[in-house]
Amino acid sequence: MRIVNTTQVPRSLLHYTLKVAMIGCLIFSGCQSKNEPQEKKTKVVTIQVKGSDTLVNVAQAWAEEYKKIAPSVDVEVSGGGSGVGIAALVKGTIDIATASRNMRPEEVEAAKRNTGKDAKEFTLGYDGLAIYVHKDNPMKEISMDQLAAVFTEDGTFTKWSQLGVTIPNVDDDAIVRVSRQSSSGTYEFFREHVLNKKDFKLGSRDMNGSKEVVELISNTKTAIGYSGMGYATPAVKMLHISPKTGEPAVPPTIENTITQKYPLARSLHLYTLGQSQGAVQQFIDWILSAAGQNILKENGYVPVQSTGN
Amino acid sequence: MPMTNNLDPAQRFTKTEFVVRKERIQSITKVLFAVMAISMIIPLLLIIGYLFYHALPSLSWEFLVEVPKKGMRDGGIWPAFVGTLYLVVISLAIAAPVGVFAAVYLNEYAKDNWFNRIIHLAVINLAGVPSIVHALFGLGAFVYAAEFGYSILSAALTLAIMTLPVIIASTREALASVPMPFREACWNVGASRWQTIRAVVVPNSISGILTGIILQVSRAAGETAPVMFTGAVFYKAVERGELFPYQLNEQCMALSMHLYTVATQVPNVKESIPYATAVVLLCSVLLVNAGAIALRVWLRNHKKW
Amino acid sequence: MNDMSESDRLPTLPKRSVVSMAGEKLLEFIIRLSGISAIVFVLAIFFFIFREAAPIFFSENFNLVKFLFNAEWYPTSVTNVRYGTLALTVGSISVTLLAMSIAVPFGLGSAVYISEFCSPRLKEALKIIIELLAAIPSVVWGFIGLTVMSRTIISLTGAPVGVNLLNGGLILALMSVPIIVSIAEDALKAVPDSYREAALALGATNWQVVYRVLLPSAKNGLLAAVLLGIGRSVGETMAVLMATGHAVQIPHGLLDSVRTLTANIAAELGEASASSDHYHVLFLTGVLLFILTFAVNLTADFVIRGIRRK
Numbered sequence: 032m033r034i035v036n037t038t039q040v041p042r043s044l045l046h047y048t049l050k051v052a053m054i055g056c057l058i059f060s061g062c063q064s065k066n067e068p069q070e071k072k073t074k075v076v077t078i079q080v081k082g083s084d085t086l087v088n089v090a091q092a093w094a095e096e097y098k099k100i101a102p103s104v105d106v107e108v109s110g111g112g113s114g115v116g117i118a119a120l121v122k123g124t125i126d127i128a129t130a131s132r133n134m135r136p137e138e139v140e141a142a143k144r145n146t147g148k149d150a151k152e153f154t155l156g157y158d159g160l161a162i163y164v165h166k167d168n169p170m171k172e173i174s175m176d177q178l179a180a181v182f183t184e185d186g187t188f189t190k191w192s193q194l195g196v197t198i199p200n201v202d203d204d205a206i207v208r209v210s211r212q213s214s215s216g217t218y219e220f221f222r223e224h225v226l227n228k229k230d231f232k233l234g235s236r237d238m239n240g241s242k243e244v245v246e247l248i249s250n251t252k253t254a255i256g257y258s259g260m261g262y263a264t265p266a267v268k269m270l271h272i273s274p275k276t277g278e279p280a281v282p283p284t285i286e287n288t289i290t291q292k293y294p295l296a297r298s299l300h301l302y303t304l305g306q307s308q309g310a311v312q313q314f315i316d317w318i319l320s321a322a323g324q325n326i327l328k329e330n331g332y333v334p335v336q337s338t339g340n
Numbered sequence: 341m342p343m344t345n346n347l348d349p350a351q352r353f354t355k356t357e358f359v360v361r362k363e364r365i366q367s368i369t370k371v372l373f374a375v376m377a378i379s380m381i382i383p384l385l386l387i388i389g390y391l392f393y394h395a396l397p398s399l400s401w402e403f404l405v406e407v408p409k410k411g412m413r414d415g416g417i418w419p420a421f422v423g424t425l426y427l428v429v430i431s432l433a434i435a436a437p438v439g440v441f442a443a444v445y446l447n448e449y450a451k452d453n454w455f456n457r458i459i460h461l462a463v464i465n466l467a468g469v470p471s472i473v474h475a476l477f478g479l480g481a482f483v484y485a486a487e488f489g490y491s492i493l494s495a496a497l498t499l500a501i502m503t504l505p506v507i508i509a510s511t512r513e514a515l516a517s518v519p520m521p522f523r524e525a526c527w528n529v530g531a532s533r534w535q536t537i538r539a540v541v542v543p544n545s546i547s548g549i550l551t552g553i554i555l556q557v558s559r560a561a562g563e564t565a566p567v568m569f570t571g572a573v574f575y576k577a578v579e580r581g582e583l584f585p586y587q588l589n590e591q592c593m594a595l596s597m598h599l600y601t602v603a604t605q606v607p608n609v610k611e612s613i614p615y616a617t618a619v620v621l622l623c624s625v626l627l628v629n630a631g632a633i634a635l636r637v638w639l640r641n642h643k644k645w
Numbered sequence: 646m647n648d649m650s651e652s653d654r655l656p657t658l659p660k661r662s663v664v665s666m667a668g669e670k671l672l673e674f675i676i677r678l679s680g681i682s683a684i685v686f687v688l689a690i691f692f693f694i695f696r697e698a699a700p701i702f703f704s705e706n707f708n709l710v711k712f713l714f715n716a717e718w719y720p721t722s723v724t725n726v727r728y729g730t731l732a733l734t735v736g737s738i739s740v741t742l743l744a745m746s747i748a749v750p751f752g753l754g755s756a757v758y759i760s761e762f763c764s765p766r767l768k769e770a771l772k773i774i775i776e777l778l779a780a781i782p783s784v785v786w787g788f789i790g791l792t793v794m795s796r797t798i799i800s801l802t803g804a805p806v807g808v809n810l811l812n813g814g815l816i817l818a819l820m821s822v823p824i825i826v827s828i829a830e831d832a833l834k835a836v837p838d839s840y841r842e843a844a845l846a847l848g849a850t851n852w853q854v855v856y857r858v859l860l861p862s863a864k865n866g867l868l869a870a871v872l873l874g875i876g877r878s879v880g881e882t883m884a885v886l887m888a889t890g891h892a893v894q895i896p897h898g899l900l901d902s903v904r905t906l907t908a909n910i911a912a913e914l915g916e917a918s919a920s921s922d923h924y925h926v927l928f929l930t931g932v933l934l935f936i937l938t939f940a941v942n943l944t945a946d947f948v949i950r951g952i953r954r955k
Contacts, residue, residue, distance in 0.1 A: 077590060088606060091575040092411040098577035107591055108575040109490075110605065111915040118918030124489060207805050212891070212912045213721040228723045233716075233732070234894035236806065236902050239886070239912055240605035250795070251805050262607045330411060331607075366850035370762050376754030377763075380822050381774050384781075387789055438679045445680025449673075461946060462683040468873070468942035469690060469935060470880025471783070472907045475914070476931040480693040484919065501686050508683065534669045562782025565882045569914055596784045600883065603788050618788050622781060629780040633773055 076310040077105045082116020082129035083216045085158065085241060085259045086299055089330045090129055093318055096326060100317065104310050113216030120302055121145055126311050128302040131158065131216035148305035155318055157333040159283040160220060160295040161260040161269040163209075163245055165252045170196045172271040172280035175225060175294060181206055181255065182221075184230045191253060201252050208235035209244050209256025217241065220297055221257050257295075260288075261331020288333045299332065391619050398616035405581045412575065412606045417617055419578035422585060423492075423592035424624075427567060428560045430496035430588075431503065435560075436553050438500075439507030443549075446508070447515040448537055467505035471565045474502045478570040491589045495571030502566055503556045510555060514548020515541060547639035554632040558625045564596040572597040574605075595621045691935060698928035706922055712929070718893045720913065720923040728926045730933075732893050736903035739896055740885060741878045743814030744821060748878075749871055751818070752825030756870070757855055759826065760833040772830075779823035783883040790816045790888025804900040806890055811899040813889035817881055821874040828873055832866020833859055865948050872945035876938050882907040906930050 087110040094106035116128035123146040180186040191204040211218040244258040249266030271280035287293040324334040406416030450456040478498030488494040526536040572594040578585040586592045603614045715729025795807030844854045890902025917924040
């Protein structure tokens, strides 16, 4: 009987792999117990920013730009929603929470209880929540009551004809409602201000990102949805909104948002725990400076101060 | 069919109606099945072609090593690419030894009893658990219970457990293909069980084991849901082409997650960027898989028994 | 034995040092430990997701019957919180059914073609392609659904929204075909060649062999293939998240958008703050999914083992 082995090469390969794997394991378990391999890059500071999906793109742009100004600061940006950002801040696991709604009293209290610090609020800008329709939709304005009748659980409007609109070249004029997934700050804001805290009608397409909302509407002639005004594209149209049927409609513009004439204007916030220091405070100062505010403006939001046109 | 009698050949070989029908059905079914097989391949080619076509304006070396710019609307994917490498390498470092050892146990040590059948079932079920359930597990176990927080470590551990069955299954198959006489011969010269495994079984199945490990890499690189909730971030500032930007307790970007975010969250992104991201992800995974296939073919051609 | 290149490397038993023996014992211990790791992990998965889900049973807003059989899903409502997953379950089932009604015939057909009809070279090529098809990451499939498939569906059917049940079903079908093919092909391969030879000797055509001999004798393996395909598509997350349109409703037609159990978790988990009711409910859906896929996989395994015993 001849048993020929498959050469020496795989054998040494095997030994090598096995040894590397074992050493890897050992090193790894070592790291695991310490969980702080800080030998490398001790000077780098990491700032964790988490929260609103509305603000995630702006936060990303800030992080990108800030890296050029302060190379030793790494900024981590994650989305998830205003509620998540605030919840993480309350637990003390992140440095900055971004939010498109105000922190609730019970959340402030919980933060105090968990970390012993007060949450500090910074208003960093404003946003108008725009109501989007397809660009071929002849509709120009909509009232808050009509919006509520379209979106609320017991709302009666399910067809465009009920809104007095005929959309050219479509067979089925059922309204395709586009919404956001529950517990995004935008969803909550819309529920509070348009639906008067009632629930949404089920069956809306609940998108995960503000961009997806606009994208879907740009492909669907019979769609209507809401999203930050920074997300507008040429394929969609922003409706003017009147506070009540019959009253004059207000377009979502920067001025109308600042003056709060636009009914769906909201302010955007940053929250930190206590008086933040060092890198975090510098980052926030930079955000509120002209450079940071310009980035906000480029992303379609309204700066908190007039940054010299 | 050597038919050598003198009957009228025409009569003998004329097909009866039965045979004609039978053969017609045969050819119809053959075509039908061929169409079915082809209709699986056509979409693959069409889709890859479509993705490539749309990705073309962005595809370049620069796209790979550049960091995202202008609010992720421009630039490249370096931080995401390197983040995926981190996750893959670390999850591999955990899954490979455990998986290979588990397979060695199942194939070389385990007797056929109820306990080992349960292990077998556990492996099968581990492979069948939906990725989102792994994500829930990773979140509950590593992020919260073990207090690793949202970090590369949590994400890699989740991925490692998720991809473990891939390694176990293919290593086991490779070990099982080593003929029993090899082991018996080795035992007969007085080698212990482990010595036999080390000196005979594993060297003869190393290519198969490596194939499994490679497949694990491809699987880990493509997964999104498990890393989304355990350690992948939307964005992290990283230098262009920087090789070691992350630490174990930090979060990282991941290619699969990056594709999801640029496709669904980033407004007014250049059209070709999500496509190019998809192509890079797809190509890395397919290349790794092709590597595994090549290795297997090589192994088959070099098998000496 | 004379050709074994490492025979010189193997020390004879009496010469082995204590350290080497102890090392071997240690290694074997590690091997055994790794061996049971799979069980540990499965139990740990169940333990941890159940642990995170359990507090919901003590919440006043929660009712198990409503959880399973109510179609109203309002996890964050201010006025009236409702956790009904029926619409999500129906969503998961309908997408899976649609996917299977496409993938099963095509998957089994391709498996038969690959195993019985084509030349060895073509067979090799097809198997490689199927393996590559199986390797495409689900987020890429989701992206395809969101872009290519959605546009195609809108232009072909005139549907108002391209991300819907049909889209998700097609994507899932393409995703689960490879697993069905490879397992079905294994099952066909497991039928002894003597069966085929006997049938061929009687003058049967390939198709007759398949229909009269192979399908009956491989039916358990084929069933297992279908079951695993189902398991795969029930558990699929990213692709359905991006391709099904994500609307909580019981679908009335192929062009309605739906939301599945998996996509629901993926979309809302990042948003639910830890230790809220919403968070616990999502883990409970996870438990539901875990049990569901566990049952499917277990059945598939029993079915496969059924053949082996025969």
